[in-house]
Amino acid sequence: MRERIEQEKVVLMGKAKPKICEICGAEIRGQGHTVKIEGAELLVCSNCYRKYGRKKPGTFSIMPTGREPRRTYKPKPRPQKRPYRERPLYTEDIVEDYAERVYQAIQRSKMSYEELSHKVGLSVNVLRRIAHGEYMPTIEEAKKLERYFKIKLIERVEEVHEEKISIPKDYEPTLGDIARIKIKKKKKK
Numbered sequence: 001m002r003e004r005i006e007q008e009k010v011v012l013m014g015k016a017k018p019k020i021c022e023i024c025g026a027e028i029r030g031q032g033h034t035v036k037i038e039g040a041e042l043l044v045c046s047n048c049y050r051k052y053g054r055k056k057p058g059t060f061s062i063m064p065t066g067r068e069p070r071r072t073y074k075p076k077p078r079p080q081k082r083p084y085r086e087r088p089l090y091t092e093d094i095v096e097d098y099a100e101r102v103y104q105a106i107q108r109s110k111m112s113y114e115e116l117s118h119k120v121g122l123s124v125n126v127l128r129r130i131a132h133g134e135y136m137p138t139i140e141e142a143k144k145l146e147r148y149f150k151i152k153l154i155e156r157v158e159e160v161h162e163e164k165i166s167i168p169k170d171y172e173p174t175l176g177d178i179a180r181i182k183i184k185k186k187k188k189k
Helices: 002-013 046-052 098-109 113-120 124-131 139-149 175-188
Strands: 033-037 040-044 090-094 154-158
Touching: 033 046, 040 046, 090 139, 098 113, 098 124, 098 139, 113 124, 113 139, 124 139, 139 154
Parallel strands: none
Antiparallel strands: 033 040, 090 154
């Protein structure tokens, strides 16, 4: 019946008005398809007919009928904090006479800088500059030199860490404490 009304409108107007899908709004090529959704008959394109046309009439709804069940979130249990163990802190530092040690090791090996650079894994230029004291090697470079020449270039320096002074909760600062704090802040800058 609807198609008959549309055909009469086309004849009256003289121009063929393009059919538009009532779901997606795309232009319908050809005759189109009729689909029953929620009790209403709709003229739809081929794509929408593939999606919605094969469902049982009256049972399909585009709108969601209800919420999907919520996923319950269970937080992972936090690992228990380990008790703080005091261990000596240290840093690695290059020895002061690294250039002499590397130079002597190169002289003992009786090999050229080019041959050593391939075996040690450093460039010729870096190796030469380290041996002449023009360049201080990084820790990684020093470890390579230590492994190959079997010399000691890295030393551990223990850091002295100061304990934080804990202030009692019921302590109220005096005017002198505040004045000292401000003086310290000015000196730091």
